[in-house]
Amino acid sequence: MFVNPTQFAPHEDFDAYPRDENGDAAKLALAGCDLLYTPTVREMYPEGFATAIMVGGVSQGLCGQFRPQMFGGVAVVVTKLLLQALPDVAIFGEKDYQQLQVIRRLARDLDIPVRIDGGATVREADGLAMSSRNQYLTDDERRRAPELYRALTDAAPVLADGVPAAAVLAQARARLQAAGFGKIDYIELRDAETLQPIERVEKPARLLAAAWMGKARLIDNVPVAP
Amino acid sequence: MFVNPTQFAPHEDFDAYPRDENGDAAKLALAGCDLLYTPTVREMYPEGFATAIMVGGVSQGLCGQFRPQMFGGVAVVVTKLLLQALPDVAIFGEKDYQQLQVIRRLARDLDIPVRIDGGATVREADGLAMSSRNQYLTDDERRRAPELYRALTDAAPVLADGVPAAAVLAQARARLQAAGFGKIDYIELRDAETLQPIERVEKPARLLAAAWMGKARLIDNVPVAP
Numbered sequence: 174m175f176v177n178p179t180q181f182a183p184h185e186d187f188d189a190y191p192r193d194e195n196g197d198a199a200k201l202a203l204a205g206c207d208l209l210y211t212p213t214v215r216e217m218y219p220e221g222f223a224t225a226i227m228v229g230g231v232s233q234g235l236c237g238q239f240r241p242q243m244f245g246g247v248a249v250v251v252t253k254l255l256l257q258a259l260p261d262v263a264i265f266g267e268k269d270y271q272q273l274q275v276i277r278r279l280a281r282d283l284d285i286p287v288r289i290d291g292g293a294t295v296r297e298a299d300g301l302a303m304s305s306r307n308q309y310l311t312d313d314e315r316r317r318a319p320e321l322y323r324a325l326t327d328a329a330p331v332l333a334d335g336v337p338a339a340a341v342l343a344q345a346r347a348r349l350q351a352a353g354f355g356k357i358d359y360i361e362l363r364d365a366e367t368l369q370p371i372e373r374v375e376k377p378a379r380l381l382a383a384a385w386m387g388k389a390r391l392i393d394n395v396p397v398a399p
Numbered sequence: 400m401f402v403n404p405t406q407f408a409p410h411e412d413f414d415a416y417p418r419d420e421n422g423d424a425a426k427l428a429l430a431g432c433d434l435l436y437t438p439t440v441r442e443m444y445p446e447g448f449a450t451a452i453m454v455g456g457v458s459q460g461l462c463g464q465f466r467p468q469m470f471g472g473v474a475v476v477v478t479k480l481l482l483q484a485l486p487d488v489a490i491f492g493e494k495d496y497q498q499l500q501v502i503r504r505l506a507r508d509l510d511i512p513v514r515i516d517g518g519a520t521v522r523e524a525d526g527l528a529m530s531s532r533n534q535y536l537t538d539d540e541r542r543r544a545p546e547l548y549r550a551l552t553d554a555a556p557v558l559a560d561g562v563p564a565a566a567v568l569a570q571a572r573a574r575l576q577a578a579g580f581g582k583i584d585y586i587e588l589r590d591a592e593t594l595q596p597i598e599r600v601e602k603p604a605r606l607l608a609a610a611w612m613g614k615a616r617l618i619d620n621v622p623v624a625p
Contacts, residue, residue: 221456221504221593222508223454223455223456223457223504223508224452224453224454224455224474224504224505224508224509225452225453225455226450226451226452226453227450227451227452227453228449228450229449229450229451230447230449231449248450249508249509252509252510253508253509253510256482256509256510256511256512257510259512278447278449278450279450282448282449282450282475282479283450283475283478283479283482284478284479284482284483285482286482286485367447
């Protein structure tokens, strides 16, 4: 358990980011976790630390455009945690789909001896993807927030039928605005593996979005199978 | 055994770099080597490869100034080779002293599970550090080349006595020019661990030089103990 400072920009919410170490530890124990590793920032980044990692391609665009420091910080901390623990398998949530693809690329490129698996996004009963940042939502915002997932799940089968993305995405964007979302960082159709932008679905794709509801930047994504 | 293309710049000597795989394999067998790994460039960098590593601090200046692409390429290939092989110990020659310090920093920062050891520079009878690039020297240049090591070994005790570096280095530089060296990329006194420039020896230091003799860029370095 480690909230990594190097993947937050100075203006972002590192200090405010919700933390509940004891509560999380209790939940992990209930789930059968035998060992929990909680390094300090000083242990991870001692004096003199000087190494940076960049993963090209899959880091470009989407969250990489709006949070340019993030994937560099993710790449370093994930490399360190994997090499400290040397697990056989590591699971990263599909809610952070671009991050998952960055980590797959990183592990493959550096020959990190691990199998990277995606974990299905866990959702509230109304479809909202679970996230630490959901705590930032007011009651009213919380009621509106599931529209992000609904807009994606409604658009996916239309895109899967081969309808060009531009019109479908414009409609989804309008729907989010009508639901009370503020700035929409992106809503885009991408190749499921390379994350290159695509206009029309011909092989496995992913529909991804990031949008602000009040103080919370929410992200979500769904598969689009041709 | 792998000559790594990504640490050569386009104008450098990757294609001409001396290679003798069979001869090297025979020497390794004589030295008791049981296993030799000789990946191809395609195996190391398959289609879609997209990861870069930067090691700050120790990569700055010295060879990092004259070959800015080099240490990034070294960091990636060394990370890959170490994670492919997962050795207990890896030995890097002290002739490439800055590279050795970059790799120590890299392994520490990324928690690569390996002990990095320096290997003493192996020299010809007249003191010239052995190097693949010595093959570029004509007979006349080969006779002059050991002056690089002699200039360093003569300057080291003077610096160790606490004499300020500027005058000592200027004298060593003049001596190299008199011996027929062409461009002197650098001759510098640095902290032995951080490689920060120093003016006067107060703790373990290193005297490092890179200079051209004909078509060969020769490097060498010696310890300076206070």
